[in-house]
Amino acid sequence: MPRSRAKPAPLPRILVVLHQETSSPGRVGQLLTRRGYVLDIRRPRYGDPLPDTLADHAGVIVFGGPMSANDEDDFVRREIDWLAVPLAEEKPFFGICLGAQMLVRHLGGRVFQHDHGRVEIGYYPLDPTEAGRSLMSWPSHVYQWHREGFDLPSGATLLAAGRDFPNQAIRVGPAAYGIQFHPELTLAMMYRWTVRGAHRFELPGAQTHVHHFEGRHLYDSQTRLWLERFLDLWLSGETTAAAAPSNRSGPRRLEHV
Template sequence: MAPRVLLVRHGDEAADDRVITWLAANGYEAVTRKPFAGDRLDDVGEVAASVIYGGLFDVFETAKYPFLLEEDHWIAQCLEKGIPLLGICQGCQQIAYHLGAWAGAPEREFFEFGYYPVEPSEEAGEFLQAPLVVTQAHYHTFDLPAGAVRLAGNSEYPNQAFRYGENVFGFQFHAEVTPAGFRRWQDSKAHVYGRPGVQDMQTQNRLMAAHDAAQARWFNGFLDSFLGQAA
């Protein structure tokens, strides 16, 4: 039986990102749940790993979005059972928030939407050995949870990636997003152009062409390690 990976999504975007592609290429079964649309997480059964994707929901607004409490319970289960867990953007903030850290909008707005460099921390080791330009789409951030190891950051957002324990990771950036996916974002997020920090479309396209291949190689290598061990 193929190992199953639970994908927790916060929107209805096409399932063509690099996580989906990696799972299909490596013989895994992707099980998608959308709690925001009423899907449950308590009937999933055994899984080898889980990925919580990004989204537009403020992670602290659990009264407004009760499904976030179910996702928080899922995070707790993963931690308790030692299930490898990756949180991306909102998912990253959810893990940090679950671990007791603050998450939300910084006092000074700086919207990373485009392709921005992140640099490895002193503790990054083999996770990231050199600066990397990655896909970004956020203006919220998080504090590093107690007990977590900071892996990457940049001047505007020092916390861009962390590890908690041996098999729980949070990425503020979107290395999973392909050029096709980002072009959809350029259309759906047209209203954010002009906000502080947002790159213009010409700059985004130029940086995408220059850096996406390296980002893909890095992320696929990360998945080889993260999900390869989960099998």
Template sequence: MTASGKPPRSAHNPRHIIVIEHEAANAADNGLKHLAIRDVAVRLVRPYLGEKLPMLDERIAGVIIKGGPQFVTDLDRFPYLRDEIAFADTVMKRGVPLLGICLGAQMIAHHLGAAVGFHPQGHVALGYYPLEITEAGEHYFPDGLMTLAGNAQGFACPRDATLLAKGPLFANQAFSLGETTVAFQFHPEVDRTILDQWQRELADNVGKPGAQSFEEQDAGFEAHNQRLAEWYGQFLDRFFDLNMAYWRADF
């Protein structure tokens, strides 16, 4: 033990977080930047490129399953998503902290038996929208948080899960299952570079019901990104217990 009473940073205890990605990004997102600042080891895994998911062992202290252009309703087209869902099941059963974002959240919901699909009126969420926090969500979100969305599908809240937040387009925005699984429909990780990438790649969605114009998205970023990114960093600190001294940036 160190003088502080915490486990020493040792090559014999190389804890790290698995981050599963579904598309190429032009830059590290807000979450990866925060983990780097905290000197946390991150292992990126890209199953869409054929990379294999790791065996779950004591070195894996957390998992993040990020968003992407794939649909849970099209698993035959994206069979690697089935492997990710099976991996998420093992993570949940072991009690390892698991965070799902957008597609990741939808995969968790699907695995838990909840419906996932397109908006019944064809709405697309693209831009910044208010978060309506439930009583249970008060432990997770501050009042008045505006969140960035980029999704055409949403999820029903799983039967045994706790709804944490609602939204104006897609009703269910966040849920938890026990103490170690949390799912967000929205995107707290997106920075300006990634939003620029979205505006190029998702341009066809502008003009669809619910989607904001580029000007509205830009204004939303200027007004809300800093608070959203700061909140996300604080969430990661708590959820993955990033203040513990066993974290290493090399493994």
């Protein structure tokens, strides 16, 4: 009799939460797919549900968007409340920009604009803390596109700091991370953002169009290496042990530097 062939195990899935109809997980999605993960893309803003449990997912990534974590839209409040699921299950969580700000709001922290109306749009220096350096190497400059920052909520560890927006990367518990910057950005995404958002280059602190592309030439290879290493650590669970030294501090206000 012919031997029965065992069914191959299903590929692990990553829940990807996007906030615009045409949004893309960009480089993050490319690297995860290359590692053998299936992307379960959902857009709660357009009615997609979020799961009651992440038992069938290896982790979740919440990306950015033009809205604020302070908005009163139902989908914003639902997403913030839903973060109780990955935190309670200690599943790998990765919040990028708005996703990080939602994490802070869920933990009771504040999200707000700079005291002097400054923004970060372009490439800006990044300074890892002791806890961040014990985790991995970080890029010297990272790509930003935001006008709001956040306090460091109780129980969070600061991993990297900035100048106008001090809290740039945080860890919460054993598996949750939030960053203000955008390592997912591909060159095609940069072209779209800098064309559609060109009016924002006039805001205080924003860089000019040419500086965006000069910065990419100088710093994007660092960002790619950081993201490759971070995703491997994040999904393997090595981040908990690697980042054991704590660098907790109280909430930091955004002040003009």
